[in-house]
Amino acid sequence: MEAVDDTTVNPGGPTAAAADAGRGTGAPAPRRRGRVRATASMADVARLAGVSAQTVSRVSNGYPGVTEETRRQVLAAMKELGYRPNSAARALKRGEFRTIGVITFTLATTGNVRTLEAIANSAAREGYAVTLLPVAVPTQDEVRGAFSRLEELAVDAVIVIMEVHLLDAATVQLPPHVQVVVVDSDAGDRYTVVDTDQHGGTRAAVRHLLDLGHRTVWHLAGPADSFAAQRRTDAWRAALTEAGRELPPLVRGDWSAESGYRAGLELAAREDCTAVFAANDQMALGLLRALHEHGRRVPEDVSVVGFDDIPEASSFLPPLTTLHQDFAEVGRLCVEAVLRKMRQEGPERGTTLVPARLVLRDSTAPPPSRR
Amino acid sequence: MEAVDDTTVNPGGPTAAAADAGRGTGAPAPRRRGRVRATASMADVARLAGVSAQTVSRVSNGYPGVTEETRRQVLAAMKELGYRPNSAARALKRGEFRTIGVITFTLATTGNVRTLEAIANSAAREGYAVTLLPVAVPTQDEVRGAFSRLEELAVDAVIVIMEVHLLDAATVQLPPHVQVVVVDSDAGDRYTVVDTDQHGGTRAAVRHLLDLGHRTVWHLAGPADSFAAQRRTDAWRAALTEAGRELPPLVRGDWSAESGYRAGLELAAREDCTAVFAANDQMALGLLRALHEHGRRVPEDVSVVGFDDIPEASSFLPPLTTLHQDFAEVGRLCVEAVLRKMRQEGPERGTTLVPARLVLRDSTAPPPSRR
DNA sequence: CCACCGAATGTTTACGTAAACATAACAGCT
DNA sequence: AGCTGTTATGTTTACGTAAACATTCGGTGG
Structure with a gap:
């Protein structure tokens, strides 16, 4: 039967x-x-x-x-x-896939991963799936390749988690109906951009240190080829200049704890360095180690502020004052923006900034002279 | 114009x-x-x-x-x-999507992320796209939800990066033609499984320490509810028993550096503890800090071995001897296995193990008595 | 010289869904 | 009763591709 x-x-x-x-x-x-x-x-x-x-x-x-x-x-x-x-x-039948593609480089950095995760969650909530477009190496050729794979792909929109100059050469190949939103870039005049407010965050860090009484603030910068690093450095300069403070020489790392340690050896030797703003928490960690090894106490002798608020930051020695990046919010806004674009409700371009919140822990204090 | x-x-x-x-x-x-x-x-x-x-x-x-x-x-x-x-x-037309779904919990752990990345890369190489199925909380309900979303999804196969007991209740809902491969599980009798050889890696770590002359090896375990942690603990016990050594009490952490630090305080107090196998690198980091603070030198007084070989491990103080997990290979094999299953070439179930390689750095040495 | 072959190309059809259009049934009104 | 409007449901069609089948054509062997 x-x-x-x-x-x-x-x-x-x-x-x-x-x-x-x-x-x-x-x-x-x-x-x-x-x-x-x-x-x-x-x-x-x-x-x-x-x-x-x-x-x-x-x-x-x-x-x-x-x-x-x-x-x-x-x-x-x-x-x-x-x-x-x-x-x-x-x-x-519908002419849409209900799928968003996400292009990113190596998932080795916390920021990318957390953003990706938030995007996936937000998209799921909106009934969209997320397809991952891995780009092995951050070269224009590779990016172009990813985009060209993407063209045959079942995707209504694309969120790009990478710096925009690599995108430029590739964009040409994007199918016309696919909307793009970019994270981590300052190309708001050409793309729709969602990003953490690097400038505001940095400014808050610098002001915090100055308010504590430090004469000036040193900066442990990220690699020169990173836009995010560049913007943090620019903002640091602007904040000091605006406050009429002396601009100490720039110290540069490459995001890694090891590079922070090496830079820290340099900074630890300078008696006049009482406050450091590190461009990320990993480098801050290395810095803390170097300062510790050289007998410079944190925060009594030197204050340190990081950026990112990675989970381990609260377990550093001492717990790190740092700028909390709300990756979840960035991801959510990306999805929102891209959906709005698809529905042709939103503006074609423009930047949405997500504030970075200064999390006060134990690595900052007034300078020695003030105590 | x-x-x-x-x-x-x-x-x-x-x-x-x-x-x-x-x-x-x-x-x-x-x-x-x-x-x-x-x-x-x-x-x-x-x-x-x-x-x-x-x-x-x-x-x-x-x-x-x-x-x-x-x-x-x-x-x-x-x-x-x-x-x-x-x-x-x-x-x-073709009846297939050329897409593989990946289900995983929070992308907060290095292992998951690296595996995901490798899967995405391998899949891309085979002409397959990867769709991310995020599961917010590791409960059966959530997993079931992810799978049911997945059913309406354009996916030919699924790779599950999580522990199998959470999968069990959910599987029932899988569309019949969708193939499944599981990472990080010991359910080789019921699913196709690809995983790092936790047992072999642990064994290598323990043997290495015993060969250096340590009387026995202590173990800083991961959380009890993690299968991976469980298997590392089991393997540690087996290796010691096999070598006829005394079994020290188990010390447990929760994967975090902080928990490693707390456990480390305990271990540092014991003069008879000369060798520790930590279930992951983060805990090993905390352990190093605790030992350092208590004046127990590594590796002169205490030897430490980690698990994972995270990028920072080589920058620890001292650089950490640890077990390198080849996530890239795990991801590659997952894709390979799942494609084979789709083509009905492979066996329905069975486990493929990827060896963990012991990376010798500077955190292990013969015990004090031997020097 | 024609039947036949294979290569190149065209035509038909089906995949599963959903919009657009069509119909049927019925209630309310004059 | 006959008309109209509304609601529930059915029928047709198109989305873009590719398998299956059909056709055309130039050449080859009997």
Whole structure:
């Protein structure tokens, strides 16, 4: 009997089989012969429910104009057949994939990963999936490659977590209907950008240290080729200049704790250095180690502020005062912005900044002279 | 002037504009009138090239039976129209999406992230895209939710980076044709599993320390609810028992550096503790700090081995001897396994182990008594 | 010289869905 | 009763691709 064992090649599939098993007695032989049909289609459901495929579609999409009675029948049929809408057919029909592509370099940095995660979560909440477009090396060729792969990809929009100058050469190849939002860039005049407010955060850090009474603030900068580092450095300069303070020489690291340590050896030797703003927490960690080894106490002799607020920052010795980046918010805003663009509600370009919050811990205090 | 400030709702986008700009004179009027078609279809290309759509399809897929002459014409037409195959239509027609879903919890742990990255890279190399299925909280409900979202998703296979007991309740809902591969689990009898060889790695660490002359090896374990931690602990016990050594009491952390520090305070107080195997590098870091603060030198007084080989491990004080996990290889093998399953070439279940390599640095040495 | 072959290309069809349009049934009104 | 409007449901069609089948054509062997 069973509505399932009907045809030629395509028996009902495990779903139905499982349902049978549950029902006890179970139907006899004809399950799983040859290749198993992947899923039931609307037509199958319609047949079983005794309605048209269109009605199934209406139920499936929650459209009005279906009797409660009919709806129940359709739902029952769906359940029995284990019906799942075919997303390829949907995408083809609707002309959209409900998918957002995310392009990023190595997932080795906390920021990228946390942002990605937030994007995925926000997108899921909006009914969108996230497809990962890995770019092995941050060269224009590689980026171009990722974009060109992307063109054949089922994606309605793209969020780019990387610096915009690498994007420039690649953009040309973007399909026209795909919207782009960029993280970590200052190209708000050309793209839609969402980013942490590097400038405001840095300013808060510098002001905090000056307010404590420090004459000036040294800066342990990130690598010169990073835009984020560059912007933090610029903001540090601006904040000092604005306050009319002397500008100490720049000390540069490469984001790593090791580079922070090396730079720290230099800074520890200078008696006049009482306050340091490190461009990220890892370098701050290395700095703390160097200062400690040279007998310069933190915060009694030297104050240190970091950037990022990585989970370990509160376990540093001493717990680090740092700028908390709200990656979750950045990710959320990215998704929001990209969806708005897709719906053509938002402006084509412009920058949205997410404030960085200064988290006060134990690595800052008034300078020695003031105590 | 700018080709950008043109029309109604949906300008052609950077692609067309840029292409024109490059070509100089450019074609005349009839482009982009009213709503712009997202992409050209095969039919459009066929019309322009003066062939049938099927021939375009043949060219697009590199099928034989097309004259070089015709092929060139078609390619030219494709280029002119900026043709890109519509992946939804392809997926619908072919019955596969060329996409792999990855389910994982928080991307907060290095291991998950690195594995994900490797999966994405390997998948890209095979022409597959990777869709991220985030699961906010590791509860069965959440996992079930992710899987049920996944069912409507355009995915041919799933790689699960999490512990299998959370998977169990959820699997029931998986569409029958979707293949699953699991990372980080010991359920090789029920699923296809790829994982780092926790047992072999641990064994190597313990043997290394015993070979140096230590009487026994203490263990700073990970949280009890982690299978990976559990297996490392089991392997540590087995290795010591096998060597006929005394089994010191277990010290437990929660993976964090802070917990390693707390545990370290305990261990530092024991004169008889000369060798510690920490279940991950973060805890080893905390341990190093605790030992340092209590005047116990590493490696002169105490030897320490970690697990993971995080990038910072080589910058620890001293550089940490640890077990290198080859996440890239794990990811690669996952993709390989899942593709094999899809092609029905491989076995349904079974475990593939990726060796963990002991990286010797400066945190291990013979015990004090031996020097 | 014609039947036949294989290569190149064209035509038909189906994949599963959902918009657009069509119809049927029925209630309310004149 | 007959008309109109509304609601529930069915039918047709198109989305873009590619498999299956059909056709054309130039050449080859009998």
